[in-house]
Amino acid sequence: MERRTSMIYQSNYNHKMVNILHFVLVFYAIQVALAIVCPPDFCDGVECRTDLKCAEKQVKRKAFCACCDICYTILDEGENCSYRYLGLSVPPPARECGKGLRCVNNVCIPESTDVI
Numbered sequence: 129m130e131r132r133t134s135m136i137y138q139s140n141y142n143h144k145m146v147n148i149l150h151f152v153l154v155f156y157a158i159q160v161a162l163a164i165v166c167p168p169d170f171c172d173g174v175e176c177r178t179d180l181k182c183a184e185k186q187v188k189r190k191a192f193c194a195c196c197d198i199c200y201t202i203l204d205e206g207e208n209c210s211y212r213y214l215g216l217s218v219p220p221p222a223r224e225c226g227k228g229l230r231c232v233n234n235v236c237i238p239e240s241t242d243v244i
Contacts, residue, residue, distance in 0.1 A: 166193035202226045203236045210234035 176196030182188055186199040201223040203209055209223065209231035225236035232243050 171195035198222055200224055203229070205229055205236050205238065207236050208234055209236050 170193050174195040180197055182199035185202050188197045189200045191198040203225050209225050225231050228239055229236040230239050
């Protein structure tokens with residue numbers, strides 16, 4: 129009986145250690161992602177397209193680190209506005225909800241809409 133109790137205790141201990149390790153790894157990954165910054169000379173070696181033409185419902189905006197322009201898609205009400213990059217919002221999305229709209233629960237809705 130004593131050995132069985134010891135095995136149960138060891139199993140619970142291992143499970144707790146795995147949970148703690150998982151938390152630490154996730155926390156570290158988030159910190160690394162948030163620490164991404166653009167050094168002052170980052171854009172020096174970047175060649176940007178000079179012939180960029182955006183389609184209808186798109187606008188030119190600066191890309192990550194503001195080196196080059198990219199075309200952002202302007203979303204209408206009800207369109208999906210979610211974006212994920214390894215579960216994070218880095219790099220910034222190349223689409224956004226249109227004027228008077230905001231992204232709530234991955235859908236563009238009017239800014240005036242109350243959200244519970």
